[in-house]
Amino acid sequence: MLRAIHPLVKLALCLAWIAACLAVFDPRFQIATALIAAAALVLLDRVSPILVLAMTVPFALFGIGFLTTNLAFHEEADFARHIAAHSLFAAPAWSVGITLFLRTIAIGLVSALFAVTTDPGAFVRTLMAYARLSPRVGYALFSVLQIVPELAAEARQIRLAHAMKRGRPPRRLVGPVEAARLLIPLLAFAIRRAGRAAIALEARGLGRAGQRTIVHVPVLGRRDLWFAVVAGGLLSLLLLGTLA
Amino acid sequence: MHDARPPSNSLGRDAAALAFEAVTVRYPYQARPAVGPIDLTVRRGERVLLLGPSGCGKSTLLLTATGLIPNSIPSEVGGAIRLVGEPVEARVPADWSARVAYAFQDADQTLCGMRVEDEIAFALESRALPEAEIAACVGVAMRQVGLPDPWRSRRTATLSGGEKQLVALASVLAQDAALLLVDEPTAHLAPLAAERLHRLLMERDPARAMLLVDHRLDGLIAAIDRVVVLDADGRLLAQGPPGALFREQHHALSARGIWSPLASHLDAGLAAAGIVLDPPPLSLDAIFAGLEPGQIVRAKPIVAKFVAGRVGTMPVPASCPVLARLAAAACAPFLGPVILRDVSLEIRAGEVLGILGANGAGKSTLGACLAGVLRPKAGQRIGAMGGIAFQRPETQFTEASVLEELIAALPRRRDRTAPAQDILARWGLSSVSRAHPYQLSQGQKRRLALATLTATERWPLLVLDEPLAGLDARGAEEVEREIERLRHGGCAVALITHDMDFALKVCPRAIVVGEGGILADGPTPVLLRDEALLDRAGLRPPALLPALHWLERVAAC
Structure with missing residues (x-):
């Protein structure tokens, strides 16, 4: 269901929710936000709960960084500790770090909700149609979407070639020396590939003088209005509840 | 269709679709032009095939036609170019998209990662056509190339190489342009996909002119009106109707390493024996249909010799040691899922094994x-490690110059420069020894990759992945000679190729890959005559097949 929502409406609501996460320094608000985002992904968009959990891992690792930093250097965060002292996790050493940790996960899950449920093509088209994004920039973004997996495939091929020269199969993880050796060939590949893509786009009329039709632009509808009312209402209730 | 600018198919009755007048193109820092001076006209509705050795400037000429060279690729262009009656400078390259459509060699280059219908609509969006009209044109183009309607919303990244090339072709046809410029669209396609693409491209449209570069001539050449041949220096060598040109210029083309249809080689052999068919044939079927009963006896030894030189039959004695063996192996690409299961296969010293299959069948894996x-994900592999000449030769280059690349491939000892220079001379790469490997032409890159792999006897087994892609006939002959040299030296060679005639010529044994495993393993001439197997694997019989059939029929009479 979330996939059918207009990308700009979804973006606006996600940004509002992220702004609220940044403004409200209360772990209950962060927990509620993370749970709502996860529930929306699982219940409304049939995303596997395991995938949702997996998506929280990088944000959790990032959040642990905040947590440990605050445990180690908590005397430098007087203001935050003063605010957090009135919250759920009142133990001084933990409260700031836990809140920052939860905030990272909450913001991460809201961002993931937008990324997982938004077709990048539809989003770029919407930006071109409604936000006056230049078609040159818009289609450059499309090309990047195409080139990124090609770069990964090229990196795998180059690693195979290096492994052949070394005389043993490649390891799963790239070491620092191998990564450095990949840099120049991948850069050369990306430049050459981007140049060819630019020529192909120009040959198909990108950069032509005058207007350009943009087909399949998502249209605002009743469903988007209802989504905005429900999501906005939920956010308002949560803010009011937390502040109260 | 209509356009905000002048209509797309608005060629005047007498106007040339494309005219080059004394055109030269010189890239920066190059002493001599990459192409030209050249005079060439493509008339309305005419299909012109552009041939020439690797690096003679065919692709450069195509890109110059709408001003992409020099507008997007810096270079000096001399002479005059007129497109549908107007000087090319009258518009920027993008503005020519309503009248001129490009089909590139690599579909990934044409497509930019959108959904199928968005890709096809792209050029029409550029022309600001109404959305309803664009939708109708997209539907027509999809039906023309046989793309199913449910594919409209599929991301092109999820398609196979052949399917992507069909989407790219649909986007070109949707442009409904007066002139189509086509640069080797079948270079990376399996035979069935290539045949389909040729058929679609060659559907007759009297309003559309076409300038085409392609090396896969058999099956295509009959639909061509005129052939234009460039010499190695980018100047016009010959032009004319295909039948007459390939007969009259047969020796000149062979001497310069330029591809000719298979039939022209047999036609030359028959002509030398006094059998001159009229009109000059463009396919083996046409030759055998044109032979009169009195000519059959004289033709038979010529055809037999022609076939014998094109079918590899050198058996490998069972006493030769097995160099590599896969036993019930599950094969997966690097960091990818298993795509081939239960693969059991062995290759012996001195053997040349063909690995055949459709795009995406798992041949490279x-x-x-x-x-x-x-490493196989299951089962096991036994034997010393082999080398691979990768499909994209750039993949294996790590040094800053051609000479250094070869020096790095040689065993460490006091002086490696002199032996490296000798090897470069043998591969015809001495003139570019100081160049960066990425600066070489595709054919030169492939030769360098092979030179580094064969410079030592380090690899008892070599896998050559599509070694003919981007090569001219001379390059293909060099690869063939090198395979023969390796075989004589006791090296095993596994050849991955889409060229069934090349496989038939150099591989006495082949395997056919498809449906997640090995479909067949046996003598190449037997496998390539099994129509059911070829259909199942998405392959086509070699162009030589009519000659084999004819010899059998004649022998039975």
Whole structure:
């Protein structure tokens, strides 16, 4: 269901929710936000709960960084500790770090909700149609979407070639020396590939003088209005509840 | 269709679709032009095939036609170019998209990662056509190339190489342009996909002119009106109707390493024996249909010799040691899921094994597993590690110059420069020894990759992945000679190729890959005559097949 929502409406609501996460320094608000985002992904968009959990891992690792930093250097965060002292996790050493940790996960899950449920093509088209994004920039973004997996495939091929020269199969993880050796060939590949893509786009009329039709632009509808009312209402209730 | 600018198919009755007048193109820092001076006209509705050796400037000429060279690729262009009656400078390259459509060699270059219908609509969006009209044109183009309607919303990244090339072709046809410029669209396609693409491209449209570069001539050449041949220096060598040109210029083309249809080689042999068919034939079927009963006896030894030189029959004695063996192996690309299961295969010293299959069947993955560069996910591989000449030769270059690349491939000892220079001379690369490997032409890159792999006897087994892609006929002959040299030296060679005639010529044995495993393993001439197997694997019989059939029929009479 979330996939059918207009990308700009979804973006606006996600940004509002992220702004609220940044403004409200209360772990209950962060927990509620993370749970709502996860529930929306699982219940409304049939995303596997395991995938949702997996998506929280990088944000959790990032959040642990905040947590440990605050445990180690908590005397430098007087203001935050003063605010957090009135919250759920009142133990001084933990409260700031836990809140920052939860905030990272909450913001991460809201961002993931937008990324997982938004077709990048539809989003770029919407930006071109409604936000006056230049078609040159818009289609450059499309090309990047195409080139990124090609770069990964090229990196795998180059690693195979290096492994052949070394005389043993490649390891799963790239070491620092191998990564450095990949840099120049991948850069050369990306430049050459981007140049060819630019020529192909120009040959198909990108950069032509005058207007350009943009087909399949998502249209605002009743469903988007209802989504905005429900999501906005939920956010308002949560803010009011937390502040109260 | 209509356009905000002048209508797309608005060629005047007498106007040339494309005219080059004394055109030269010189890239920066190059002493001599990459192409030209050249005079060439493509008339309305005419299909012109552009041939020439690797690096003679065919692709450069196509890109110059709408001003992409020099507008987007810096260079000096001399002479005059007129497109549908107007000087090319009258518009920027993008503005020519309503009248001129490009089909590139690599579909990934044409497509930019959108959904199928968005890709096809792209050029029409550029022309600001109404959305309803664009939708109608997209539907027509999809039906023309046989793309199913449910594919409209599929991301092109999820398609196979052949399917992507069809989407790219649909986007070109949707442009409904007066002139189509086509640069080797079948270079990376399996035979069935290539045949389909040729058929679609060659559907007759009297309003559309076409300038085409392609090396796969058999099956295509009959639909061509005129052939234009460039020499190695980018100047016009010859032009004319295909039948007459390939007969009259046969020796000149062969001497310069330029591809000719298979039939023209047999036609030359028959002509030398006094059998001159009229009109000059463009396919083996046409030759055999044109032979009169009195000519059959004289033709038979010529055809037999022609066939014998094109069918590899050198058996490998069972006493030769097995160099690599896969036993019930599950093969997966690097960091990818298993795509081939239960693969059992062995290759012996002095053997040349063909690995055949459709695009995406898993040939390259199997080759890497056979070479030992990839470990099987299940089962086992036995044998010393082999080398791979990758499909994209750039993949294996790590040094800053051609000479250094070769020096790095040689065993460490006091002086490696002199032996490296000798090897470069043998591969015809001495003139570019100081150049960066990425600066070489595709054919030169492929030769350098092969030179580094064969410079030592380090690899008892070599896997050559599409070694003919981007090569001219001379380059293909060099690869063939090198395979023969390796075989004589006791090296095993696994050859991955889409060229069934090349496989038939150099591989006495082949395997056919498809449906997640090995479909067949046996003598190449037997496999390539099994129509059911070829259909199942998405392959086509070699162009030589009519000659084999004819010899059998004649022998039975």
